[in-house]
Amino acid sequence: MRYSNDAPPVITLTSGPVNAYPEVLQGLGRPVLYDYDPAFQGFYEKVVEKAQKAMRLSNKPVIQQGEPVLGLEAAAASLITREDTVLNLASGVYGKGFGYWAARYSPNILEIEVPYNEAISPEAVAEMLKAHPEITVVSACHHDTPSGTINPIAEIGAVVAAHGGYLIVDAVSSFAGMDVHPEACHADIFVTGPNKCLGGAPGLTLLGVSHRAWEKMKANPAAPRASMLSIVDWENAWSREKPFPFTPSVAEINGLDAALDLYLAEGPEKVWARHGLTARATRAGLRAMGLEIWAVSDEIASPTTTAVKTPAGIDEAVLRQTARERYGVVFSSGRGETSGKLTRIGHMGPTAQPIYAIAALTAYTGAVNALGGKLKAGDGIDAALAVIDAEA
Amino acid sequence: MRYSNDAPPVITLTSGPVNAYPEVLQGLGRPVLYDYDPAFQGFYEKVVEKAQKAMRLSNKPVIQQGEPVLGLEAAAASLITREDTVLNLASGVYGKGFGYWAARYSPNILEIEVPYNEAISPEAVAEMLKAHPEITVVSACHHDTPSGTINPIAEIGAVVAAHGGYLIVDAVSSFAGMDVHPEACHADIFVTGPNKCLGGAPGLTLLGVSHRAWEKMKANPAAPRASMLSIVDWENAWSREKPFPFTPSVAEINGLDAALDLYLAEGPEKVWARHGLTARATRAGLRAMGLEIWAVSDEIASPTTTAVKTPAGIDEAVLRQTARERYGVVFSSGRGETSGKLTRIGHMGPTAQPIYAIAALTAYTGAVNALGGKLKAGDGIDAALAVIDAEA
Amino acid sequence: MRYSNDAPPVITLTSGPVNAYPEVLQGLGRPVLYDYDPAFQGFYEKVVEKAQKAMRLSNKPVIQQGEPVLGLEAAAASLITREDTVLNLASGVYGKGFGYWAARYSPNILEIEVPYNEAISPEAVAEMLKAHPEITVVSACHHDTPSGTINPIAEIGAVVAAHGGYLIVDAVSSFAGMDVHPEACHADIFVTGPNKCLGGAPGLTLLGVSHRAWEKMKANPAAPRASMLSIVDWENAWSREKPFPFTPSVAEINGLDAALDLYLAEGPEKVWARHGLTARATRAGLRAMGLEIWAVSDEIASPTTTAVKTPAGIDEAVLRQTARERYGVVFSSGRGETSGKLTRIGHMGPTAQPIYAIAALTAYTGAVNALGGKLKAGDGIDAALAVIDAEA
């Protein structure tokens, strides 16, 4: 049998958008209230409080009404001024990309770039800061999703904090899948969203903003105002007493509420644990069949996405299409520079469960073999199962 | 990590209730209309027409407002009179059980019983009918779910039809998962429901009733009327012009509508194909690891449920609990006589997809091994994958 | 503009099925769990506990898997034996109807019948019991919905209790819309369901069963067992440790859970208050226009349904069809003897809100006038509004 491209696949194992939890789908379908109704305003405040709790913040986060590219663009536009010198850390396509946004707002951009299967070292950041005391803002992508690699953001954050710089962190695809939080990594603006490890829908950004980042943005006359890109307009929008700058995406807020409830009820540590275990089982399985992980070391391999190198002689796009067609399983491709070189197996939200590592390994291997590979799926499954059972 | 009994499992692979399709869940959540509203009455008629199409009937089926035990009990109560001689065919716990219902309405009950891992042979039925020309009603369970075995119902039906007897068929857990339909198997009452291979919710019965069965029931003064058990009261309830005998389960009708739409849109033959392939892959995988299928032959092994014999020395209940606890995968136990002797892996509705055979084999094997087994899951997966790939 | 019969109406103001609350619709759409999964068994126990709390019972109620006609039929079949003498109280079509069920199980049926716009007096019951000390069972319909009238069930219950009889109460369309509970009215079997004042979906029965009713039913060898009609099989099914006699209607249980949550969270007293106020406003409005309430006195007029006499010269069915066609508002007709003589305006669950009294009065009046009436809707609205404002 063959699965048609016209019908949804059986299992989605991508690095986002991921399938939302059933409870989130139900949340999305709750009645749409008038945004100025006091019941909605009170509800919105409670959702922000739940986000604050999940993000372990001492102040209120901002919910922006668009998927996290909005938050990233808005962070650059609001925080960075022509007087700033920005150090952009690029260990992948997304980190590299932020530099382009930064360059719109300041002519002074420095960059540390490493090969896209490696991570930024805190030492390199420290050196750069020492060499360039004029650096005021550092931007980093925690999990560079197109590479499935993690930067040591807590250590980098400590270095930046010691320097006194502002830190912008893209934690879109790592937050809620591992132990990363704005204040713990000294982020001044921490960008994430509901549609990766929280198992929500795409359409919102969650922003953690430090006190001094608020001050800097509000003092920036060029920071967007009366604009979709504005952060500063939303500073007090969390309060039931304050109006919204424009209409929030009511249904998305309803869905986010459900996603946060699930995350807090299951327990963040437990959620991270099943993300991590699923990733470890997947890597063990892939390696047992002789396949290679994109990340240079396990230490920097993401617990929320496993990027596997495409075997020589195989067309990566055809590989994914084969996995979908034969087994109904969908993976993500690389992006930009990593495109064609790797396949990404997502472990996020509802599919961050070890049993899905088995489905992933099977579908991936089956597809490779259909294209001429000679892998033994069973070897992969046995190795993955050993990892899972070791923690049972 | 361990899955808690307090939270839903990750994957449900039971022989029913099965997880409903997302579209069915949405159907269940449609607004509840007043049953006498013309919009609802027109809608109900359309749902019956869809059921008629799915069941390939030349007349309207009956939707009964309770899960299929209602339909089975009602069939016995309505069709069987004290003047009837009933031949009950028992190849499993459910077939055997129908005999007890039959015996409430007639003192004249004959039975063919075979070991619960075998099937009834049409020849045996023919012989019995020849020996007992007084037999007027034959009752058979098509898929005796607690055994995962299928009786050759088309052949049995032909024999009964030649004899002139009335045939009651329990096709609750086979209809929509394989090619079985009321008229093709000469059933006079054909009982099924939305919650097995249709991937709907439990709470309704679908009854195919032949013209002569309608006549016999209506002529039976003891057939339930003004009762939850009544079939005859519902004869014309499908029509938008006629009142309902009592309030139908509006939400269940909404859900059934969605389930029928899905089944007809995907194409019955395609739906059966993925049920069958999933079962074959599962059996191949189990056997490759040295495990035994409960059914004596592949010919009678159900395409909608695989019953696997519990390895010696293992407690079947503990095995299932282990699979749930370690991998979040839920299977069904046996029932009655088969209880403790086998585990049932369901392939019904949304999980009748080959990739779930892989998940099933992994979780089952992992649980056996956790209890002392020495199986190689990889061997099972490779064998299952070979079956799947052979049809790709 | 005219509303089509093929599309749902705008507002449903019937006496059931009523529109379910949005939260209930969402509840109905939750994932369908396997009934034997421990998560479902634990959940079921919690739902029964919520029902117990809502019904203010000291023991666990039974959830039966069919709409309340199942509960009523099952109560008669389980509690009444050929040795019993039953006093049936008939103040309307439903009360009268129960007598027919009772008569199936005992030849000894007595009845008090009053005109269907009146109520049964406790004194009449006391006299009857005195005159017939052999009476063992009394059956009463609390709210005889086709008449929109309420019997004084607490007083009747006290009389029956003093006599030592068993009391069966049909509170299907009154429970959760006013202060009526099993133990407070000395009911031995108290039948209700989610689809009236709880604003749930039709498809379940809630049964309150007294300790001595359990004893009597279990001692009755003719009480249904291994049957859809069984009550006794479900005695312990609430417990997460016990199996279900047959598959419960999982989606309906999910919906009931949501309905009970809403009822308990809003506060029963508040829920009753808005039912009562809506009914009072409706009656005031109808009377202000010179229309007549079916019930002989306000004292016995139901707070959950207002039955209004059809003005002379008007065809009641045409009146309702006109209200639907012109205004998109649906009412209920009478039933049996009251059919054609009255229209029923429901105040149940989500539409038990005073503002809907206004919509009801407008649509009813508009329809009467379209058929030749000369009513002033404005007079009705002013009177209704005065009632509402008096409690603001």
Add this chain to the structure above:
Amino acid sequence: MRYSNDAPPVITLTSGPVNAYPEVLQGLGRPVLYDYDPAFQGFYEKVVEKAQKAMRLSNKPVIQQGEPVLGLEAAAASLITREDTVLNLASGVYGKGFGYWAARYSPNILEIEVPYNEAISPEAVAEMLKAHPEITVVSACHHDTPSGTINPIAEIGAVVAAHGGYLIVDAVSSFAGMDVHPEACHADIFVTGPNKCLGGAPGLTLLGVSHRAWEKMKANPAAPRASMLSIVDWENAWSREKPFPFTPSVAEINGLDAALDLYLAEGPEKVWARHGLTARATRAGLRAMGLEIWAVSDEIASPTTTAVKTPAGIDEAVLRQTARERYGVVFSSGRGETSGKLTRIGHMGPTAQPIYAIAALTAYTGAVNALGGKLKAGDGIDAALAVIDAEA
């Protein structure tokens, strides 16, 4: 009884966000697919085609991933250059506001402003264009929601077209509630969204873009690119063959699909008719009680929102809070200059039904009277009913 601010109201009659249709809520809750999955890409293309049909466009509209303030801001940012001279038409707060966005992108802004209860006359536009041949862009708000007034956009559009100018039309709160479409009014950019008369959720913009507007924007080097504000990046995103510039709001797309299906299935002309009739009934009712409509004439009074002048001596905010508290009915306030002077009664989407005019009149009048007014609600209802019945 009093309604709490902590619970949702009974009826929402605002000018947006409005309650979404039940089918839209279900749409929002459909599974979240991966945006690059071919099933999603094909689905997205179909949704765009439905939007094209609803908007009666000859080319594909753009779906932007944010509520219509995004579309308006993006239109200004993309179409208007420093070389343009813009004529902004301001007949209300929203029209006025667009001028501020326009002024960000060009220093050459002219304006026609009229009192906010009047409309722009096409003649005035013609004169201005004649006097200022350098005008290249005209911007107009079709329904200035805070005033409940409609500008004659078809006539204005014809004048602008004759002049050869580009026309930007804000039809956010009129499209789908009356006969207004991009090409019929010569709009080059026509901005609307799902959350007003389509009865969808807020969170998306629908943009109709003329061929020459595409050319102008693509030729504009300052038009946003690689930005949340970009229009040009989305030109081909409708095609299943093309990637999305960033992740679309999958759940919102699902909801929009449902909203468009409803609109097209009911029939646009029928949808407009019920919006218009509800508004006419509301105005008639208000006037019959001596209240004043904000719009200077019926001709320019919106069919989708009725703005009623707040009676002297009454605090408008208290009035709305009273209507909510006493009757559970929510209205919208004015905005900016109209704030405190009028209340807006929305007739949009699911509540654009004449029976809701009755609920609106009752709640509004009751609130006025609670604050010292002496209105007779009945007079209003009778007048409204007469309007409704005149079209029955």
